[in-house]
Structures are given as C-alpha cells and as structure tokens.
Amino acid sequence: MTTMTGGELITMMLKEEGVEKVFGIIDGTYFGLYSSFGRHGIELITPRHEATAAHMAGAYARLTGRLGVCIASSGPGVANVLSALPAENGEGNRVLLVTSSRRLGIIYPDRGGAYQYFNQVAVIKPMAKWSGVVPDASRIAELMRRALRISYRGRPGVVHLDVPDNIMNGKEKMPGLWAVPQYRRVEPLCPAPDQVERAARMLVKAQLPIIHAGSGIIHAHAYEELAEAATLLHAPVTTSWSARGVLPETSPLSWPMIHVKACNELRNGADLVLCLGSRLGETDWWGKAPYWRLPGEQPLIQVDIDEEVLGCNRPADLPVLSDVKVFLRQLIERLRGMESEIEIKSRQAKVAKLSEQRDKDRAKLDEKLNDQSTPMNTAHVARVCREVFEDDAVIVFDGGNTAVWGNFYHQIRVPNTQLSTHHFGMLGAGVGQALGAAAARPDKQVYCIIGDGAFGFHPQEVETAVRNNLKVIFLVCCDKQWGMVKINQQFALKPLKTMVKKSLGPDETINADLGEIEFDKLAQAMGAHGERVAEPEGLRGAIERSLASGRCSVIHVDVDPVKHMWAPGLLHFKAMHQEPAGK
Ligand SMILES: Cc1ncc(C[n+]2csc(CCOP(=O)(O)OP(=O)(O)O)c2C)c(N)n1
Ligand SMILES: [Mg+2]
Numbered sequence: 118m119t120t121m122t123g124g125e126l127i128t129m130m131l132k133e134e135g136v137e138k139v140f141g142i143i144d145g146t147y148f149g150l151y152s153s154f155g156r157h158g159i160e161l162i163t164p165r166h167e168a169t170a171a172h173m174a175g176a177y178a179r180l181t182g183r184l185g186v187c188i189a190s191s192g193p194g195v196a197n198v199l200s201a202l203p204a205e206n207g208e209g210n211r212v213l214l215v216t217s218s219r220r221l222g223i224i225y226p227d228r229g230g231a232y233q234y235f236n237q238v239a240v241i242k243p244m245a246k247w248s249g250v251v252p253d254a255s256r257i258a259e260l261m262r263r264a265l266r267i268s269y270r271g272r273p274g275v276v277h278l279d280v281p282d283n284i285m286n287g288k289e290k291m292p293g294l295w296a297v298p299q300y301r302r303v304e305p306l307c308p309a310p311d312q313v314e315r316a317a318r319m320l321v322k323a324q325l326p327i328i329h330a331g332s333g334i335i336h337a338h339a340y341e342e343l344a345e346a347a348t349l350l351h352a353p354v355t356t357s358w359s360a361r362g363v364l365p366e367t368s369p370l371s372w373p374m375i376h377v378k379a380c381n382e383l384r385n386g387a388d389l390v391l392c393l394g395s396r397l398g399e400t401d402w403w404g405k406a407p408y409w410r411l412p413g414e415q416p417l418i419q420v421d422i423d424e425e426v427l428g429c430n431r432p433a434d435l436p437v438l439s440d441v442k443v444f445l446r447q448l449i450e451r452l453r454g455m456e457s458e459i460e461i462k463s464r465q466a467k468v469a470k471l472s473e474q475r476d477k478d479r480a481k482l483d484e485k486l487n488d489q490s491t492p493m494n495t496a497h498v499a500r501v502c503r504e505v506f507e508d509d510a511v512i513v514f515d516g517g518n519t520a521v522w523g524n525f526y527h528q529i530r531v532p533n534t535q536l537s538t539h540h541f542g543m544l545g546a547g548v549g550q551a552l553g554a555a556a557a558r559p560d561k562q563v564y565c566i567i568g569d570g571a572f573g574f575h576p577q578e579v580e581t582a583v584r585n586n587l588k589v590i591f592l593v594c595c596d597k598q599w600g601m602v603k604i605n606q607q608f609a610l611k612p613l614k615t616m617v618k619k620s621l622g623p624d625e626t627i628n629a630d631l632g633e634i635e636f637d638k639l640a641q642a643m644g645a646h647g648e649r650v651a652e653p654e655g656l657r658g659a660i661e662r663s664l665a666s667g668r669c670s671v672i673h674v675d676v677d678p679v680k681h682m683w684a685p686g687l688l689h690f691k692a693m694h695q696e697p698a699g700k
Contacts, residue, residue, distance in 0.1 A: 118290040123257050123280060124150030125157075126291045127215060130261045132157045133297055136186050138177065138556055140170040144190030146217035146233075149286035151188065162556055164549065164581045167194050171201035171275075172549025173556060175210035176536055180511065180557040182338060184268065185212045191219055191282065192233025195241075201549070202244040202275050207540040208359065209332055211273035213264060214241075218250070220283040225250060241277045248277040254289040262300040269301050271423035272396075273336060305337070305440035306422050308447065312437045316391070316418050316444075317451040319435065320350055321458050323389035325467050329401070330364065331357040333394010333421060333441045340532040342445035343393070344368070349452045351464040353387075353471070355380050357395045358539035362529025370468070372475060374400075375525050377689040379475035384409045386471055392419045393441045397430045399693065400539065404431030406699020420444045482525060482685060492651040492675035495519065495594055495684070498566055499526035501656045502592065505664075506562050509534060511554040515547025516568025517601025518684040519594040523566040525685045545574025548591075552578060555587035562664070564590040570599050570631060580643040582669035590663045591671045593636045596678040603629035604682040605691075620679040640671030651675035 127150055138160050143151060154161050164170050170187040178185030189198035195216050205212045216237055218224055223231045241248040247267040251257050264276040297303060320326050334343055340363055347354050347370050354364040355372045364371045372380050387410065397404035416434040419427055420441050427436035437444060485496040499522065508530040514520040514537040529535050536550045551565035572593045582589050606626045607615040614621060623630065637647030646666035648659040663670030
C-alpha cells in the first residue's frame with residue numbers, strides 16, 4: 118500500500134497499458150491526475166478545445182495501435198468534449214476518456230445549484246461503449262480495469278471514467294497494481310477448430326471469391342496476411358471507407374471504394390464473400406442487392422472479434438469469432454496445401470475482365486486534370502499531394518465536397534495512412550485527427566485536405582500545432598460556401614435551372630455562402646507557415662515550400678466554386694442514404 122492521489126493511481130495504470138501521450142486541457146479539478154504524468158513518463162499535449170483532444174486521441178489510437186487517452190474537466194470541459202465522442206465511437210477508435218467531476222456529496226444527484234456540474238455519465242453513456250463514475254477511492258483501480266477490459270473487448274470505441282475531484286486529488290493508501298493480463302485478455306481470439314478448414318474449402322471451390330476488408334484489418338495489423346491471402350486466392354479486395362488502402366491501392370487486386378460502379382459489378386460477379394472485420398454497414402450498402410449479389414447466390418464467410426457484428430446486416434453462412442490476423446494466418450497455411458485445386462487461370466481472366474470497368478472509371482476521372490483554369494479545379498489538390506508527399510505520409514480528409522474530391526483523386530499506397538470521419542462525416546474533426554496523427558508518427562509527413570467550412574470549426578488549433586511542433590500541412594479548399602449542402606439545396610430548390618446553369622444566383626439558396634477567411638494569414642498570425650494559391654501549377658511549389666519551412670503550414674487553396682460543387686460520385690452518395698431495393 119502506497120499513499121498517493123487517486124489521479125496518480127490512474128496515471129500508473131495508464132503507464133502499465135503503455136500510454137505515452139495524453140490529450141487534454143488542464144483544470145484544478147484533476148490536478149492530482151495530470152501533475153503526476155511527468156513522474157511516470159507520460160506527456161500531456163494540450164489543444165485549445167476539448168473536442169480536439171478526443172479527435173487527437175482517436176487518431177493516435179488508430180495509427181499506433183495503442184490506447185488513445187484524453188481528459189476533460191468537470192462541467193464545461195466535458196461539455197466541450199461531447200461533440201467528439203459520437204464521432205470517435207462511431208469510427209471505432211480505441212479512446213479512453215477520463216473526466217473530473219465535482220466532489221462527492223453534492224453530485225449524482227445534483228444537490229441543487231452545484232457549480233460546473235451535469236450528469237456526465239448519463240449523457241455520455243449512450244455515446245460510448247461504457248461510462249461509469251468512481252464512487253469511492255477504493256474502487257478506482259477496479260473501475261479502471263473494467264473500462265480497459267471493455268475497451269479491448271469487441272469493436273473498439275469510447276470508454277469513459279468520471280472521477281469526482283475529492284477522489285482524484287485526495288491522497289489515500291492505494292493497493293499494488295495488477296498486471297495487464299490479469300484483468301483483460303491480451304491473447305488474440307482464435308477461430309473454432311474446423312472453421313478455417315471449412316472456409317478454405319469454400320474459398321478454393323468458388324469460381325470467384327472476393328474479400329471485403331474493414332477496419333478490423335487495421336486494429337489487428339493484418340496487412341501482410343490480407344495481401345498474401347488475396348494473392349493466393351487471386352481474390353479482389355474491396356474495403357469499407359475507413360479501411361481504404363489496407364491492401365495498397367497500387368495492387369491490381371485492389372478495388373478502391375470510389376469506383377462505385379466497378380465495386381458493384383465486382384460484388385455482383387463474385388460467388389463468395391470473405392468479410393474481414395467489417396459490419397457491412399450503410400457505407401457498404403448494408404451488404405444488400407443490387408449492390409451485392411443476393412445472399413442465396415453468394416454465401417458469406419464473416420470473421421470478426423465482435424460477436425455482435427457477425428451476421429448483423431447480411432446472413433453469415435460461416436460466422437467466425439476470431440481475430441482476423443490469426444484467422445488469416447491459419448487460412449494461408451491451409452491454402453498453401455490446396456493451391457493446385459484453385460482454378461487460378463479462370464479467376465485471373467474474370468478479374469482482368471472486371472478490372473476494365475475500374476480502370477475506365479479512373480481514366481474518366483483523370484480527364485478533369487486537363488483543366489488548368491484558375492481558380493483551380495479541386496481535382497488537382499489531392500493529385501498533386503499524392504505526387505509530392507511520401508507514400509507513407511498520413512492523409513486526413515475533412516469537409517463535404519472537399520473530402521469527396523480528396524478521396525476520388527488520391528491513392529492510398531501504404532496501409533493505415535488515411536484518416537477521416539467515414540462513419541460520422543464530422544466537419545472539423547480532421548484538424549484534431551491531423552494533429553493526433555503528427556503526435557502518433559512524428560517522423561512521418563501528415564497533411565490534411567479540408568474545406569473552408571470545416572477548417573473554420575477549429576482554426577485555433579494551428580497554434581497547438583506550432584506550440585507542440587506538430588508539422589501538419591493543411592490544404593484548405595476555399596470555395597466560400599458550404600459546398601456539399603449548396604449543391605443539394607440547388608437541386609431541391611430549382612433542379613432544372615441547376616442542371617442548365619450549373620449554379621444558382623447568390624439569393625437563390627438558403628444561407629449556403631460563407632465570407633472569406635484568409636487562412637494563410639490567420640496561420641501566419643499563429644506562427645505557422647502560410648501560402649495562398651489559385652493556379653494548379655502553383656500548388657506543388659506551395660507544398661514544397663511548406664515542407665521546407667519545417668513548421669505547421671496552411672495553404673489557402675482557391676478552388677472554382679461552381680466546379681467544386683459538382684464533385685464526383687454525389688449521386689451514389691445520395692443513393693446510399695436510401696434502403697437498397699434488394700434483400
Ligand atoms: C459538424 C458538422 N456540421 C454540419 C454538417 C453538415 N454538412 C455536411 S457537408 C457541409 C458543407 C461543408 O462545407 P465545407 O467544409 O466548406 O466543404 P465543401 O463542401 O465546401 O467542400 C455541411 C454543413 C456536418 N457534416 N458536420
Ligand atoms: Mg466550402
């Protein structure tokens with residue numbers, strides 16, 4: 118038994134979990150927590166808004182495979198962090214949020230008039246995997262262990278522990294720590310004995326199996342296994358939006374999700390699906406026809422660490438509760454002994470035929486790059502970035518149409534180098550994600566392609582980047598409008614005129630226009646490098662100078678506002694919001 122604050126006990130448990138960085142803003146209510154970080158080798162990184170702290174933690178967790186930890190203080194600090202929680206939980210990022218609340222005795226329930234108090238657990242509970250309050254110092258360790266156990270069980274997400282300030286800051290005799298494997302599983306889940314054999318048989322017998330990969334591949338670090346299994350089977354790979362690039366998109370077996378028609382054709386041409394770490398959610402069209410073949414004609418092998426996910430959106434003919442990496446390793450071993458049974462030639466012919474649609478689509482999209490007019494066509498932004506930045510740089514997409522353009526003109530060449538809020542579509546989250554990425558991978562380049570609306574939610578974090586030497590390069594696509602919503606409004610208000618004129622007049626839409634912020638100058642005012650560019654040929658130089666500056670940089674990119682509204686794939690995006698017609 119050692120005497121320490123409740124906060125220090127939490128710090129020591131975080132250290133046991135391998136935590137090296139925590140994100141959050143200081144307050145007296147949890148002085149006992151963060152004042153002990155330094156003693157235990159943990160760094161506190163402080164943004165200028167608590168939502169940023171949570172997005173930094175989420176990005177950090179996804180890119181490092183560690184726990185992402187953020188803190189927020191009683192009342193207003195927690196109120197601010199709330200906006201980020203559904204996004205981080207939705208994206209499935211492994212985030213632990215530790216909050217302070219007021220002293221026991223006046224809260225839970227509110228005595229009536231308690232300062233900086235609301236029922237933080239009740240509010241966070243429906244946004245998280247788990248949320249609980251520590252009712253007594255003797256229960257800190259037990260409840261931390263529970264939060265951590267739940268954090269590592271099933272699909273990752275947000276867990277939350279609320280600690281009253283008298284417990285956080287008060288000194289008590291604390292018990293010794295349990296080792297991590299004494300309170301949560303650290304061994305990966307293995308498939309049931311005959312399931313790999315059955316899966317191998319199905320995959321060998323099929324005419325054309327495909328693999329659909331979700332973020333489970335990222336959490337299990339199963340990139341090499343995925344590539345090897347796909348090659349052995351000659352199985353094309355589609356991904357969820359957030360798992361883009363888990364098989365490098367330079368591979369002929371990769372079907373990036375931006376080629377919607379080609380993915381539909383592939384999914385209808387396959388007679389077996391091996392789904393790895395994906396729920397087949399809305400952005401995967403729920404696994405339903407006409408985007409996928411009918412379940413009766415296309416059996417599903419689904420592998421996931423979360424039992425809740427198995428068979429949740431499409432009937433699973435072989436549901437496998439397993440870590441995807443362990444499953445793939447065993448599958449590869451088994452397939453190696455069956456290679457001669459696989460009709461590779463016929464699969465190769467089928468895949469070659471199907472790839473025509475994908476390659477045609479790419480060529481058609483690339484025609485936009487011939488447009489050299491000023492202000493630039495947004496297509497250039499992601500394409501020039503891809504040419505200038507390293508293949509293993511981290512790219513963050515944020516904004517409405519900006520994220521669409523970014524996705525369509527970018528290629529992910531190294532697994533787990535792409536971030537966005539693919540499930541939550543949260544404008545502005547990219548700022549924190551990019552900062553979190555730079556904290557996670559200090560030796561790698563990080564850039565963020567972001568809309569002028571989205572960047573306006575958190576521009577003050579440029580100062581955070583400067584202060585913490587996080588060398589993110591922001592490319593802000595400035596069309597002076599909420600572009601994605603404006604095009605939808607135009608179709609809703611005056612569809613014919615929109616089709617003919619491409620754009621309505623300034624008074625014909627509802628609050629869709631924004632004034633200009635000179636983001637390059639704003640950045641300079643915070644000590645960052647700033648550039649402004651409108652011509653496509655000027656973009657490369659602006660990025661190169663930003664890299665050479667060795668600082669966080671903001672490039673204000675003037676894009677053609679009308680062309681920007683007509684982003685690729687918008688009809689598919691709209692269609693995705695409706696229930697697919699098939700079973
Ligand atoms: C936090 C948040 N608020 C509102 C929305 C609704 N919304 C979706 S796209 C969009 C417009 C985005 O504008 P901008 O970031 O400038 O990107 P653009 O479409 O112009 O490229 C809005 C308001 C959202 N997704 N997230
Ligand atoms: Mg905009």
